[in-house]
Amino acid sequence: MDDDSSWRFRKQLLLVDENLMAEEVAALKFLCTDLLPFGRLENVKSALDIFQLLMAEDYLNEEDNFILAELLYRINCHSLLRKLGYSKEKVQECLPEKGRVSLYRQMLYELSENITSEMLKEAVFLLQKRLPKQQSALELMILLEKQGLVTDSNVQVLEELCVNVSPDLLEIVNCYKQAKVSLPQQENTLPIKESSLSHTGDVRVLANSQVTSFQSLSSNINDNKAANLTQGFSEMHLELPGGLNNAKNESKSMTSYKMDGPHRGFCLVINNVEFDGSLPERKGSCKDAGELERVFTWLGLDVRIYKNKTSREIKELLESWQHFPGHKDRDCFVCCILSHGESGAIYGKDEVLVSIRTIMSHFTAKQCPQLAEKPKLFFIQACQGKEIQQPVPIEADAHVPNVPSTPQSVSPSESIPEEADFLLGMATVDGFVSFRHIQQGAWYIQALCSKLELLVPRGEDILSILTEVNEDVSRRVDRLGTKKQMPQPAYTLRRKVIFPIPKEPPPSQQHRGF
Template structure:
């Protein structure tokens, strides 16, 4: 990393005081684990952690700019980062990385006087241990303890409102306004993104009236990256049938006018490096990014052919708006065929619906990072096996490709297609067990793939 960048971070860290560091840590809680933040006691270490998490870099200073703007260090924003209050206010519209919830709490902490904080501590005596209510405890520290003890959370600020109503009704109104806006946004999304019921091409106009659709105007629409692990260092783990999955995906996404690239037999480190490489590409003339990962795995992880694991959250996080700005506001899709555990899903069906020898992989991810425009389709829910035929490929991927070929011409959106896949796979009997795929999505619009005429 460049000397100039290190010098910039050094100068910023030297200008920050203890209270500002506490504020920066509080505002970063959605992006850096609490335990890691608690171990940080000086600004340089905090900025180093942001680098480790790829939240900031030599060509990626947006999150740092936002943090300095939030703590009112406009002097550093201007002198060191060449931005201004007005520019940040424009840039933050729709791009803020600090959640509205954390912005609200930080704003409340700033508005409370020392006497107000003492009142809060007095009213929390039955809820928090005395050791957490000492004289030198700041309001931000109190908020952290309240979160840890489940007294407040993003969708429940009732107790905080009750406390503030007693002596700062003006601030209580700020929480009311936050909750009202949250309700309005939720209602707007319900109206704006209903479940697709249109299955005929002539109903295209009606679909647009009922839900916004991501633009698909460029050719190619984007990269379809396939990471396909077939031959492992230990031959007993070779994944026969996965070549058929790769061929099926290439057939479908070349038809859908994606630039389709397949990488075979990657080590754990190389999986991450390849994903990272594609996140750094210029996607400005692309509409979308799609990534398929076929391998063995365990909970929250994908295995390389060297049996080394890579965290799925680390892979997905490469494509946040901050880390891949040229895809900000555009859909990012990850489809993962791997196991997430070793438990066979119990069956309540009586019919057998599969033929040929079946093997198991393992499936990933309990949750995705809280970022917009990302969809993850997983072969199975947590703790369970997923199945792959040595002759015809995996149950999940083959079903997905078949459904896409059938339903994309009918303008079904991807989430609806994946729901159909869930339904089909869940019905099948797999050597006396079941498989239940999973969809996790923060898409803000419908993702409808354009079929060439």
């Protein structure tokens, strides 16, 4: 029995190791700096090496694998949590009591995640007399520590860098300093192993119910990746001193993506209305496509509409846009797909499924460098579940018999590439149908266009707008009062997406002659 348990445990570790890339292993190594002997950690070459060290120090074993769950959570590998028997929500719940990554280490890692390539170039230039050339922001943090320029009690160099490179980043450092000052009066200290001392001299203290969330304090960088893919500071709950409550409120002014370039960006609308086999015509979808074209043109994007594309044509189309050099001068990218669908996929005109993850993966920083660090927004109007009886005039974007289904359910968060700067707006939650009026268009698309027109002029960001869309659609009901729908956004955005307020009135007002 014990052998079976040990075998399952080591198999879990092997599966996690096989799914981690070199950059993620480097991040794990960095986050473990205050937990493991530095000399041994320097020789780490793989995730398995890290796991062995954690087991040797009794942080990781068959009975308790939470340290690994915490590490995966912090580096944004939430899809791997299931292999350990955890969910993102469960990790968040356990962090106040069981979290082990030091506040200092979290702060440094959070900074490295939010330093763009341009910021890194400036930082290297400012520090070139002190540091050798390095290739990543994480390496910059490591070198600063090795040179003794940054410690848990001295972050002055980081402050000076932030002021000169990006003042917005200064808030992460300030949040760390504030929490560090307030912890000693309120902490419940747990025993610390000798090996918990790093070369920086940082001792990690755990506070149970009285520790606060760095993630909420630094919401200017990662306000709520938890609505999809939360990463960042320790989940803690601290009654802040009066001055810090003000700092917490001020920190809510999250930085926004750059939206002041010569061109806003491109918006693709793939509108599949007619199909080659048994899938029914999607009446009313052309109204949705027209509304999307009007609204996104009003927002400053160059809209391109493609109608009735096969699965192969969709892939070829995305590949051509993936390599389009004009993205370089654009602020963002938007792609709207209107079609029938299944869990985690949409149908081409030929009734062959195309994975949503495949669609989005064309535009990762690696595949499309021109869009690196720019927001990429995808809106999918399609069912994500089984066919239901279709009342008139409401139709469901569902599949029909004799059309193959996807082999397994895929949630929206799993559809997003595990890279930053993506947003996926789904018309419905996984497993359920979405509805479309045969004359007025889809509930989701119509609500999306309406809320964009209403809330962009008020300066609202896209996530706030999608929350309003959720409210709108959730209140709608078919004429029999029996059909409901709930949209679902998922994202890895690092900043707020706020479209500049257009000079022209919204399209709906233009049509009325206002």
